[in-house]
Amino acid sequence: MATETESKQAKADESSDYEYRTLMSLLGVSVSKHLLDEHYTVIWANDFYYQLIGWTKEEYETRFHNHCDLYYKTDPEEWNLLVNTVTKALETKQEGYQLVSPIRRKNGERIWVKFSTAFADEYVNGYQVAYSVLTNIDDFVRMQKEQSVTYDNLPGFVAKFRVENGGFEFLEANGRFRDFFGSDGQECLPYGLTNYDTEKNRATFRQNLPLMEKGEPVHFTLQSKDPSGKDMWMQVNAECIDWVDQSPIYLVIYIDITDITEQRELQKQLEERSKLLNEALQAAEKANKSKSDFLSRMSHDIRTPMNAIMGMTAIASSHIDDKERIQDCLSKIEVSSKLLLSLINEVLDMSKIESGRITMADEEFSLSDILQSMITIIHPSVLEKQHTFDIHAYQLKHENVIGDPQRIEQVFLNILSNAIKYTPHKGKIVLDIKEKPSNRDGYGYYEFIFKDNGYGMTPEFVKKIFLPFERAEDDNIHTIQGTGLGMAISQNIVRMMGGDIQVSSSYGQGSVFTVTMYLKLQEEKEFDLKIKAVAPVLVVDDDQISCETTCQRLEELGLDSQWALSGEEAIKMAASAHQESLDYQAIIIDLKMPGMDGIETARQIRKRIGKHIPIILLSAYDWTEYEASAKAAGVDGFVVKPMLRSSLAYALKRYVLKETKEPVDQSRSKLRKGIHTGKRLLLVEDNDLNREIAVEILQRTGALVDIARNGQEAVDMFQAALEDTYSLIFMDIQMPVMGGIEATRIIRNLKRADAKKVPIIAMTANVFTEDIAESKAAGMNEHLAKPLDLEQIYQIMEQYLCDVGQQSKE
Template identity: 30%
Template sequence: MLNFLQNFLTSKEFIPHGHCYLWKLNLVGLHLLSDCLIALAYYSIPVTLLYFVRKRQDLPFNQMFLLFGTFIVACGTSHIMEVWTLWYPVYWLSGFIKAITAIISIYTAIELVSLMPKALALPSPAQLAAANRKLEREIGDRKQIEEALKESQTKYKTLFDIFPIGISITDELGNLLEANPASEKILGISTSEHTARKYDASEWVSLRPDGTPMLPSEFASVRALTEQRVVENVETGIVKPNSKITWISVTAAPIPLPGYGVAIAYVDISDRLFAEEALRQSESTLRSFFNSSSMMMGIVELYDNDILHLSDNLKSAQFFGTTPKQMKNRFSSDMGASQATRQLWMEHYRKASNLQAPVRFEYIHETPADSKWFSVSVCPIAIGLNGRPRFSYILEDISDRKQTEIALHQALSKAEAASIAKSRFLSNMSHELRTPLNAILGFSQMMVRSHSLSPDHKEQLQIINRSGGHLLNLINDILSISKIEAGQMTLNENSFDLFELLQDIEEMLKFKATVKGLYFIFERAANVPQYVRTDESKLRQVLINLLENAIKFTKKGSVSCFVSLETRNLQLKTDNFLSSIANPQYRINFTVEDTGFGIAPHEIDTLFDPFCQTETGRQSMQGTGLGLPISREYVRLMGGDIVVNSQVGQGTTVTFDILVSKTTVDDKKTSYTGKRVIGLQPNQPIYSILVVDDVEESRLLLVQLLQPLGFQVYQAANGTEAFALWSTWEPHLIWMDMRMPLMSGYEVTKKIKATNKGQSTVIIALTASAFEEERSQILSAGCDDFLHKPFQEAQLFDIIARHLGVRYIYEDENLLTLAQPTVTFEQLTVEDLSVMPPEWIAQLHRAVLCANDERVLELIEQIPENQASLVQALTDLVNNFRLDLLLELVQEFMNIQSHTTITIGDSIVG
């Protein structure tokens, strides 16, 4: 063997292969290069095939690829041996390699032939492409199915988790596989505890609807699993660990999947059962009420021409003379209801059906014996199975109430007639009283102008004027309280200077306080607005009334008035939220204090009752008891209220507040100059004025006031004359009385203003009515302004100047208004009366108690001439209506005299 190898590998027996090419360098190089390149190519192909086979082991025929690679390596080796034998003649080795290459080649060829049918059976590229496309579609479909399955699983999981119904799933052995969160809430146990139990575990404590224990064999889940069917709506009570019972409705169904048993769903029906129980109790209560009610009730069904009674209570059955059972399913016509009655009821039933709301009506049920009034309420409730509407009805006998209403209506009619008669009476009385007062006060003012009158006569005229003014105030008070009682009082707002109003009142009343020796204090806070808007007239009347009362019932000390602005924010309801900004409102407080007699606690409750007076007021023999009631109503009308605090012997405090709007405007178009008009300034037209009044005295007063000043004045006694004079004379201004015979002032004003010429004529209404409600009626008739009777002459001249532009000449001294007496006197004392005998004092006391001014003046005349100051003081008290002060003085004198007599008598006896 060793010799064979030596011979096999030896190269000494042969010459190198290069001798065949004669060692020609070109030829040797050509073969060398070609064989090397072929060998290199042969060796690279198996490497590539080996790499391909390792990467694609999934492909068929890998063995053939390896065999083919071995064949190529052998071929490449044979070419390497060709290069080697050029210099080393190892031809045995080269031949052996070629033999191996031949064997491999033959084997490869044989294998390739046997593999050819299989290779030919492989799909073509087109077939592979089609198969690939089919495969891709199948892969896409599979992905969609997987996505849908994933989405379905997500939806199922979401619903399973959030569904409010408890859901449990078991296997075929009854072990709980899954339970959703709702089951934890319904059953009162955690999900882990739930899934640890079997569906028929002894831990489940279940109750039947009647409260007895439920056996596991009755469970819906057990029955569904054993019977292999759906078991629905099994109601059971689950006793929770906290011993509370939850009532559930269970439905179970078998799951036709391997490894699964049943699906169990349960709903909490506790609220429904409780509601059903409450409904049963409510129905029982309603049924009890329905049957025991004193009103007739029932349920009916409406037909075309009749009414079918379905259910009626005992009261209804008694009305028809039958029983509820006998009334059931009977028509109204069968029970004696007339056609007219049925039509009335059906009409209202149909109305209720259209409105789908209750309808109420009243009707009279006529019977041969009597007639009764009934109040009926019908209401739609449902549609019957036959499609006909059903209604409930409630019927109440209101005959007694109707009789009362009729009586009340008759009483109300009488009261309204009485109220209308009262209003007419007050209106007529106002006119009849104020008309002569107009002449009395007007002529007394004119007579004061005369320089020929003696001081005594002027003083008497002042008494006439003050008495007329006092009477006018009484008339106004009675009219005011009448309007308050009738609810006709209105607020007439205007803008004015509050400071000026307070100053006027202070100056007006300061004299009365000084006469009695009282300190009169008027104080105003610095933040009180000067210009305000409210009812100036009513505010003035309230302040004057309260201050006069304070002065009247205060013997010594002081009377004070304090005005302040409330600083807290006002929460006022307004229609527009901007209104409070554009027109801010303030609350002003007024406090009137005195150190007078005071008011007893039991009298404060009746202080604001009309015509009621305190004991002190009754002793004063003055007043009507209307001041405070009127003042309170005025204050309330101005948005405030009035409060009285008092202690007997220490004084009284009256506080009230009003709402005002702050403004910077004074509505007073002109202000009185305080001087009397004595003529017209020169270089003016001759103004013509027509005076129309059916009362001669009223016409004469105006004529005598106007003619001496330079006005051209004509008179007319009725509306017909007025229209004729106006047509021919065309005056600049007409003073028109509104109440006249033949043609009233309203009619003639409308007739004049209806013409183009009449539009330029100024018409001023003169009315003796004190009712402010007539203002709008007068202005709507066409009047340019109005003036109440009785009037001050300054008001008359002011209106003329406002509308015609007249300029006046005034007196230097203020003689326009009747001044208060300028005489001053010391405070009267008991000693001042001691100059007179006791008999005189007793007579004076009786005269004062009887309010007999004439008798008091007669007694004053009996005072000796050397007591002129006493005469003057007592006369001033009478002329200023201060009999209250005189009464106090006389009673004090008589008390002292009585005490002195008793003391002397005791001394004598002792």
């Protein structure tokens, strides 16, 4: 029989697996987990995987036994391509692979998909595990084919050439070109751009080739031979449309001008038309390339919060018996999940981003919470590139403000993620926060300065950094992924808040982004530490600015302080004070210091003064990997930089006064538990997993929950129930049999008193402006977006269930 520990671990693994599956289902993309065996066996896949291939999970398992080789049995070429790609990636020790290939759906239709697969350091039954994301790019491939048809129907002969090594390499051409010159590519043009060698043609080449090697547009006339051997004269218009490996790619259009009597008029018209045509082609190719690149660049931005989610999940699993650590991990997972959701929402609603129609929230929050959430998300990336990251807070008197914390955090993360990406390894990144004098009553004026010593930007790129899809063209950074949207979105958000964002940069030396904004102030609470200033607090940090700002915070709390810039100096000061029986009240030590780090400093201080003085370790990073060694060295606790007044007060209360920490948000949760006992709700949801989540959330309030699996069931249940049975209805929008919009209209038109007044809340993944307008027009009171936000749900319930007289909003 399994031991109790094994049983707990099994439950923990089951819980983690459930959270992982839930997250993958909510992402809205096809995600699957495979064994790298001879079948590429599917271990797990979310609903969108089966929607993509057209088979249900049950059908797929019954017919193919989760074996991909059986699924590809009728498409051996695609299967061999997939196997060869995976094999090559494994043999060359790559982290994964990408592949574009068609797959066959259940109905026989073949669609094009993009495989983005990562190999995991995980083995099942001796086989390595791989995680795959399948993206449907069928529309994009069809668009390329349509563009090819358009290309073939352009007037005249059209071809593409690469200019290199003093000549021309034929790349591709339309049908008219091939019919005239032949279809053998380079062999059909033995004399450069034509099939006829004359001194005049050679002179024309000698004159124009240097210009084309520079990528300049050219226009000239060449003599050719038609298929019957007859002389022809061609007006050639060539425009550089791309550069590959430092070689220009030219689009060349040939126009037959053999009829000399019409040559002048034709030449004038054709030059104008060819110029417009080339400009149109360039614009179309640039737009298509930007959108295509956007999909691949998104990978990094999605992986940043995903990395935090998976990392915190792993930490939670390894501390399953530590309630406080689990609570901390869950809080950080929630923060990262919200960031991931906001990114997906912005990508899906491009029109909203480009037009700046983003709604700003008005919530109470603490700047300290934003900074700690931000540190949690960027921490893995900072560690990966071995950067130094410091945060300095100057004269920050008001930490608690009112605004849109998620949008502010989004702006800061956009800037910081760029600083991390575009700064070489072991770089330095600094965030300075300043509260400056405000000329608006009730508002604080804040300045956030982000500095790095990275690659920097050219003056030309600085001018267009806030334009959508723009990325710097630089050999140093061409391999770095990015969407090209972050700074455009950030500028929109900051300006909607009435603030501003400025950038200055020196190429090769680094960049400085300055964000200024007004934030409404909350009513500040007085800090009552109940600590007598019997002795100063010692602050130890190699960064003098950090020492000074921390000492300022201590002074604001009524405590004296001293500081040291190294571990060695701190040891001497602590030992000297101890010998004179004037021990410090507490010692705050930075974790990362050159020479002797914070842990070793704490160990040496403990040897000299004993265990009675609280030692607090200070870090701008997550301390998980250092926790065991730090506690063994005698460290009492940990605090995250920057040392804002609230976090410093909390640390002193906990580690000096030994006050216990209150669980995060528990007070609010206790108030809600059982608050709606006796109320009956109707939940209308067709998806089993979403229904399970919603029922759990709603039942925590004490409410009774009845379930309908589609709109028709909801209508039938409402009609069969006595009047006023249901106090609230949560309604999904897209459902089989009958959708939520139609069901709401029917309920509102029923001949009974409660049909008009029962609150109906949309609970749906349809989140666009037009979706919200449609649900309101149908008679719904509110519109909640999936994934579900507990706070928002509870606020809605308190609003409608605590107001008996609430009527339907027109």
